[in-house]
Amino acid sequence: MKGFKKKIGLLHLWLGLASGIIIFIAAITGSLLVFEKEIDSTLNPDYYNVSEIGAEKKSLDYCVDILQKEYGVKEITRISTFSDPSRTIQIVGKDSDKKVHLFSINPYTGKVQASTLQKNRFFAVVLEIHRQLLMGETGGIIMGTSCLIFVFMLISGLILWWPKKIKNLKQRLKIKWNASFKRVVWDLHSTTGFYSFFILLIISLTGLFFAFNWFQNGILYLADGNNKRPSAKIENPTKADPGLIKTDFYQSIFDQSDSLFLYKGNMQIRMPADTINSILVLKENTERLIPHQSSAAYFDKYTAENIEARPYASFSNGDKLKRLIYPIHTGSIFGLPTKILALLVSLLAATLPITGFLIWLRKKTKLK
Structure with missing residues (x-):
């Protein structure tokens, strides 16, 4: 010994x-x-909260349109919305030089409260x-x-x-x-x-x-x-056709996802980085004690039609465990x-x- x-x-x-x-x-x-x-919300409150809660929110497409016209955003990669009415909408997009920007938008006015290059954020x-x-x-x-x-x-x-x-x-x-x-x-x-x-x-x-x-x-x-787990990506069924894109594209995806999963929760719309896969939406159930319990939905990136819905209850034990690893690791x-x-x-x-x-x-x- x-x-x-x-x-x-x-x-x-x-x-x-x-x-x-x-x-x-x-x-x-x-x-x-x-x-x-x-820490970040204390140091940079404009990225997280609005000063006044309004009566009605602007559509996501209205907010995206402002970014495209006034801030030169060419590609939207992620939209994050929150069940807390005082929270801003956070949108990540790329400019013509492929630089990734984070925008914090007042959902009641559509005004951009703060923006920065994603890579320059302190916690990034x-x-x-x-x-x-x-x-x-x-x-x-x-x-x-x-x-x-x-x-x-x-x-x-x-x-x-x-x-x-x-x-x-x-x-x-x-x-x-x-x-x-x-x-x-x-x-x-x-x-x-x-x-x-x-x-x-x-x-x-x-x-x-x-x-x-x-x-x-x-x-x-x-x-x-x-080793058989469902893929986190689903191929897009339709071909590229600008005429198929709806005027209320992002808001339609948000509304459909909200109807598919009726609990209160934060939502994240993730655009595919390639030309093959569809849009993934994750809706986290904020009514649960343990975080990261998110259901998934997939949408056609040209027509905004729902392709598939996967409630959290249908996930395998491995997929549920995978979603628990991050909050366990961070202590949340x-x-x-x-x-x-x-x-x-x-x-x-x-x-x-x-x-x-x-x-x-x-x-x-x-x-x-």
């Missing part, structure tokens, strides 16, 4: 030193992203760092590998923390603040790691779900028992309490590479 722990200790040490800075970055950016909506940059270190696909591999290492670090750390004798368990559960600096650092590293172990393991494993296709496919296979699964918990453990995770490095540095100095 002693030899096993020694080998685990060496792996824990060197893998920790190799991935420490990446884990620190992931933890800090992750802690910021936990309260992204709350934070998310890019969190996922790919601003290094594209290579950064994604580095971040995903570091996340995999962190899972091992958590498990190996628990093995190293576990006392040889049960009578020593009590002292492992608390930090001895009046001890030497070396002991305090050791306690901070091991004790905080123990208390945050379970939540950090869940956050790390759900992070792997986003990082690696093989991990995602494996989890979904376990949930469904097979049960609202404010779990978000606070996710923030705290993310900040604790950021301290682990620091205290681990100090422990190694002191040992190295002592050996010299």
